[in-house]
Structures are given as structure tokens and as C-alpha cells.
Amino acid sequence: MSLDPQYAGYLTALGLGLLIGVVRERQRDHGGHTPAGMRTHTIAALAGAVAWTLGLPVFLVVLGAIGLLAYGSYRLTDASDPGQTGEVALLTTVLLGALAQQSPGLASSLAVLVALLLQARERLHRLGRDLISEREVRDGLLLLAAALLVLPLLPDESIGPGGALNPQKLWRLVVLVMAVSALGHVALRVVGSGRGLAIAGFFAGFVSSTAAIAGFGQRVRVTPGLLRPSVGAAMFAALASLLLMFPVLATVSATLLKAVMPTLLGFGLVLAIGGALGLRGGSGDEPAPTQESRMFRFTHALYFAGFMAGVLVVSALLRQVFGEAGALATAFLAAIAEVHAAVASIGQMVGQGLMGVETARHAILAVLAASVIARGAVAWVSGGAAYGLRVSAGLLAAWVAAALATVLLPAGL
Numbered sequence: 196m197s198l199d200p201q202y203a204g205y206l207t208a209l210g211l212g213l214l215i216g217v218v219r220e221r222q223r224d225h226g227g228h229t230p231a232g233m234r235t236h237t238i239a240a241l242a243g244a245v246a247w248t249l250g251l252p253v254f255l256v257v258l259g260a261i262g263l264l265a266y267g268s269y270r271l272t273d274a275s276d277p278g279q280t281g282e283v284a285l286l287t288t289v290l291l292g293a294l295a296q297q298s299p300g301l302a303s304s305l306a307v308l309v310a311l312l313l314q315a316r317e318r319l320h321r322l323g324r325d326l327i328s329e330r331e332v333r334d335g336l337l338l339l340a341a342a343l344l345v346l347p348l349l350p351d352e353s354i355g356p357g358g359a360l361n362p363q364k365l366w367r368l369v370v371l372v373m374a375v376s377a378l379g380h381v382a383l384r385v386v387g388s389g390r391g392l393a394i395a396g397f398f399a400g401f402v403s404s405t406a407a408i409a410g411f412g413q414r415v416r417v418t419p420g421l422l423r424p425s426v427g428a429a430m431f432a433a434l435a436s437l438l439l440m441f442p443v444l445a446t447v448s449a450t451l452l453k454a455v456m457p458t459l460l461g462f463g464l465v466l467a468i469g470g471a472l473g474l475r476g477g478s479g480d481e482p483a484p485t486q487e488s489r490m491f492r493f494t495h496a497l498y499f500a501g502f503m504a505g506v507l508v509v510s511a512l513l514r515q516v517f518g519e520a521g522a523l524a525t526a527f528l529a530a531i532a533e534v535h536a537a538v539a540s541i542g543q544m545v546g547q548g549l550m551g552v553e554t555a556r557h558a559i560l561a562v563l564a565a566s567v568i569a570r571g572a573v574a575w576v577s578g579g580a581a582y583g584l585r586v587s588a589g590l591l592a593a594w595v596a597a598a599l600a601t602v603l604l605p606a607g608l
Contacts (some may be wrong), residue, residue, distance in 0.1 A: 204296035210307035211291050212240030215284060218313045236288045243292030254293060261289050316362060337493065338377055342370045356508055365504055369496045371406035374399075392421065393474055396428025400435025407432035408570050408586060409599050411565070412578025413492050425578070426585045427473010433570065433590065434466040440538050448542035454552045455559050461600030462563060465593035498576065534566040560594075560601050567594045 213233060220232030239261060246257040265282035287309055295302040351363040392411065399407035411425040411432075440459060444452035538559060545555045567590040575583030 202272050205241065207295035207299035208240040208292040208300055208471075209237060209243035211295065212237035212288055214306055215240075215288050215308050218310045219281065219284060236285065239285055240290045240292035240295070243289035244296050247293035247296045249447065258289055258510060259285070262286055280313070338370070338373050341366070341373060345369060356512055360508065362502055365500050368403075368406060368500045368508075370497040371403050371410075373410075373493065373496045392424045392428040393431050393470060396431040396470070397435050400432030404432040405570055405573055409573050410579040412574055412582050413496075414421065414575070415582045417492070419581075422428060422581055422585070424473050425582065426589065427470045429570075429574065429586045430466050430473060430589050431467035433593070434463055434470060436534065437463050437466065440534075444538065444542050448546040451542045451545045451552060451559075453599075455556050457600040457604040458556065458560060458597045462593045462597035465596045466589070469589040469593070478514050487514035515549065534562060538562060556601055560598060563594055563597055579584075 213236070215232035216236030219236060242261070243254070244255050246254040265285050291302045291306050291309070294305070327333065346363065346366055347364040349366050351361065352359050354362070392414070396407055396411060408429045411428050415422050415425045437459060439450065443456070541555050541558050541562070545552060567587075568591055571583065571587035574586035578586075
């Protein structure tokens, strides 16, 4: 027999009140006083649930009454405990109790989040006051503004020659480069110059390996001593991007995936070795980024987006001038910005019987070559000659391994 939804809401309110109350019960304010604990939060949650059932006017009266009680408690203890976390937590408990009558699952999830925030009080205080610098706060706000304010306002439509440019997608590249560089900055501070960049590079590669390579190029320009671990991080970013090809091909053409397995494994093996060699760099002699370092360079992100826009325009012009031959060149140039789309299109043609498997194997190899050229160029532009040379050499070695595997090993091995 299923439980009545109204009773389920009351039980949820009871549980979330106890959860938040337990956390508050174990905490004391700055004067050593015990704040509102299990009983208070449990009753407040049940009061919110009952009041919501009786109607909005009753709920508003209950919320206002508990708000006045919380304000009175704050006025009595503001000298010893100037914070307002306890009072706000009590009001939140009332609101969650009311929400439990409508959406018990959501109320429970939010209650767990509130409990975690309350439990991590000291860690969050140390993070906000001691570990994060003022410059990092400004850079973080700039990143959020670029992602949450500017990006939604830009038109998501094709403009320019042959519709090659999309303002929203280009700005998304800017945000990605900034985010990848910021991720590398955080990883450097938390883990260190060797493994920190490697971890950041691998996970950033799942979003955009090209943007990741550009972001680590920025890091090299700021801190030249991080050249070796940055190159390793770029290799791991390319490896993560390669791993995404497996589910893409498995979705559109499992037959092609089996055929190109030697090619992809050869490419990935060299990338993994290159990334592992980068782990040996960054012995810790480089100073960790703190007050004097930037999370990213906004102008470098703009340069990268401009470079990609130029590639897209050239691709569109080639298609207009040379027709079908230009369209083929366009496909390879498209791999510069989105290699997975090019791989998926090849797999789709194999699945539809429009292209033979052997031809598709060499087409995949050609797409990988286009991506190698593109990422190498991005590395040169973003990180300078030393970074660009090493990244290009690593990617080229991976492509050579993939080509040898394609020629020497049978399809599907």
C-alpha cells in the first residue's frame, strides 16, 4: 500500500528538520552558546509543512513569526556571534518543510545541501578568507560574467561568409579557454605543478582539447617553468578527446569502430606516454600561484577565438570557390574546431553504406592529421615556440603511430 502524499511530505519535513538540527546541535557560536538544534529545526520544519497545508495566509504568518523569533535571537547574541547563519538556516528549514508537501525529493536534496554547507563552516571560512586572493575573486567574477551574462545575450545564428561564424559559439570558445586556464590554476594550487596540470588537462579535454591546449599555453606564457607539465597536460587533454571518439563511433557505426581500433589505440598510446613524461616535470620548485598570479588572460582567450574564426572563414571561402573539392577540404578544416563531428559524419556514411570501411579508416586518419595540425598551430599561437614545438612533436608522434597501426595491423585487431 502506497503512502499518502501528504503524509510523505510530513515525514520528509520531519527528516530534513532532524538532519539540519543535528548539524546545528553539534556547533556552537562564537560565545560558546548552543544554537537552535534538533528540536527547534524539527518543529520549524513541521510547522512549515502544516502551515503550507492550511493555506498561504497561514504559512506567511508562521514564516513571519519564526522570522521575528530569529531576529530577536540575533539581537540578543549579536555581540558574541555577529553572523546570521543560524537565523537564516532556521528560516530555510521552515521553507523546506513547506516544499516537502509539494516535492519531497527536491526538499530532501536541498536539505542535504544545507547540512553540508553548515557542516563545512570552518573550511568555507578558511577558503573565502585565506585561500582565495582578491585577484582570484575578480578573475572568477569575470569568468562568471562571460559565461552567465554575455554568452546568453549573443545571437545563436550563422553570419559572415557562407554563414561560417556563429557569435555565441565563438564566445563559448572564449569562455572555455578562460575556464580551462582557471581549472589549471586551481589544480596547481591544490595538487602541485606536476599532477595538478595533468588532472586539469585530462578533464578539460573532455570539453574541448583545443581550448585546453590554448589554456595551458597561457599558463606557459605566465610561468615558463611549467613548460614540461603543461605539455604533458596538453597530451592528456588530447587523450581525453580521443576517448570520446569511442562512444561516438559506437553510436553511429560499431563496424567502423572495430575497424579503426588499431588506429585509435596507436594514437592514444603515444599520447598517454607523452602525458606521463609530463608528470616528471614540475618538481615543486615553481612558486604556487597565489596573490600575484592570474587565473587566466582574457586577451589570450580573445586571440584564440579570433584564430578559430579566421579558420572558419577560410573554410567557407574554400567551399564557395572550389565546390566539392573545397567541401572535402572544409571537412578536414572543420576537424580543427570539432573533430568528433567529422568522425561522426564518416561513421554515419559507413553505416548508411555510402563509404567503404577501408576508405573510412584512411579518412579517420586524415581527420586526425587535420586535428594534429590545428592543435599544433593553436599551441604555437597560445604558448610560444617552445610550447608549440613540443606539443606539435607529441601530436605528430601520436599520428605516426596511428598511421603505422593503420597500415601494419589488420582492421578490427
